[in-house]
Amino acid sequence: MHIVLIEPEIPQNTGNIARTCVMTASTLHLVGELGFSLEDRYLRRAGLDYWKHLQLFKYSHFEELYDSYREHNFYFLTSKAQKNYAEIYYRKHDFLVFGKETDGLPGDILQRWKDCCLRIPMVKTIPRSLNLANSVAVVLFEALRQQGFPNLQ
Numbered sequence: 001m002h003i004v005l006i007e008p009e010i011p012q013n014t015g016n017i018a019r020t021c022v023m024t025a026s027t028l029h030l031v032g033e034l035g036f037s038l039e040d041r042y043l044r045r046a047g048l049d050y051w052k053h054l055q056l057f058k059y060s061h062f063e064e065l066y067d068s069y070r071e072h073n074f075y076f077l078t079s080k081a082q083k084n085y086a087e088i089y090y091r092k093h094d095f096l097v098f099g100k101e102t103d104g105l106p107g108d109i110l111q112r113w114k115d116c117c118l119r120i121p122m123v124k125t126i127p128r129s130l131n132l133a134n135s136v137a138v139v140l141f142e143a144l145r146q147q148g149f150p151n152l153q
Helices: 011-023 041-053 062-068 107-112 132-146
Strands: 002-006 027-031 055-059 074-077 095-098 117-119
Touching: 002 011, 002 132, 011 027, 011 041, 011 132, 027 062, 055 062, 074 132, 095 132
Parallel strands: 002 027, 002 095, 027 055, 074 095, 074 117
Antiparallel strands: none
């Protein structure tokens, strides 16, 4: 599986997501301006000694990533979607795309791929979302569960 973070802002979240990627044999793709340096101590601390095992790619903009993997499925996670993330059948090389912590995914991406947008069900009475690292874990593990947890024990 592939995890894409567009303009992540909080190093601890990205560090935790990196660790999740390592422990699930998933690839992490970072897109755009980061709200921290990849040398950030909080980022490294969250990833601990797992960081050296991370498959990590960096892109200046989303189109650069998309052009490299057009033949793959891309799913965009947003609280604005109608379709539940558990309604999808995920395949081994699908991309799960998440936006930055404060603003989510950019509007142009949501509009262009509106049929591929998914949401995690949450209460409507609180105008907040799950933490980014938790959201990645929820959706990634559902995708891996559907595939029989390949190469995991």
